[in-house]
Amino acid sequence: MRFYALAVVTVVGVLTATSVAQSGELLSLGVKLGGNVANPRGLTTGTTSTSDVTLLGGVFAQVGLGDLLSLGGEVLYEGRQFTLAQALDGQTPNIDLHTQALSVPIYVRLGLPLALSVELGLQYSYLWGQSNIDLSETSQALVVLGASWRPIEALRIGARFLPALNTIRVRGFTADGAPSLDIGFNVVQLSVGYVVF
Numbered sequence: 001m002r003f004y005a006l007a008v009v010t011v012v013g014v015l016t017a018t019s020v021a022q023s024g025e026l027l028s029l030g031v032k033l034g035g036n037v038a039n040p041r042g043l044t045t046g047t048t049s050t051s052d053v054t055l056l057g058g059v060f061a062q063v064g065l066g067d068l069l070s071l072g073g074e075v076l077y078e079g080r081q082f083t084l085a086q087a088l089d090g091q092t093p094n095i096d097l098h099t100q101a102l103s104v105p106i107y108v109r110l111g112l113p114l115a116l117s118v119e120l121g122l123q124y125s126y127l128w129g130q131s132n133i134d135l136s137e138t139s140q141a142l143v144v145l146g147a148s149w150r151p152i153e154a155l156r157i158g159a160r161f162l163p164a165l166n167t168i169r170v171r172g173f174t175a176d177g178a179p180s181l182d183i184g185f186n187v188v189q190l191s192v193g194y195v196v197f
Helices: 002-020
Strands: 026-041 046-066 070-087 094-112 118-133 139-149 157-162 166-171 179-195
Touching: 026 070, 026 157, 046 179, 070 118, 070 139, 070 179, 094 139, 094 179, 139 179
Parallel strands: none
Antiparallel strands: 026 046, 026 179, 046 070, 070 094, 094 118, 118 139, 139 157, 157 179, 166 179
């Protein structure tokens, strides 16, 4: 059900952006590719994590007054992978958590001098493809805090920090069947975008 709601929001956003563009505003479309690191938070005492860099990629749209003030939206594929470790009776079992996410960030971009800009908004992520751990919740909301640099007209180099607004419940984390664990993923992203239209 949440996936269908996400699809409806995405279609409405695209139609709105197209309508605004046809009324005389500037519309930019492009692709982006990069990597992210998901850092779990809310871990219990004695639980540690090791994060890996994973791939992100997708498309973006921007509507507004160029890079001065604009509304941006993206549809991204994200991989998120890290290892959880918890000491149990003198042992330290490790569990690899690998999820994939379809993410839709919506943000306001404000232009700054020297071809810099800052971004502020929200992101909804739908998770699937988890390995080794059963996620009883498959959606996550995050805040978008970012900055980008445009060295040439069509190229954008960006960095983002996305603190989670909610947690994901992980069942079966420990080998002895301990209760589920609620964790959030703070995500750090680095990416390169290219405007194709």
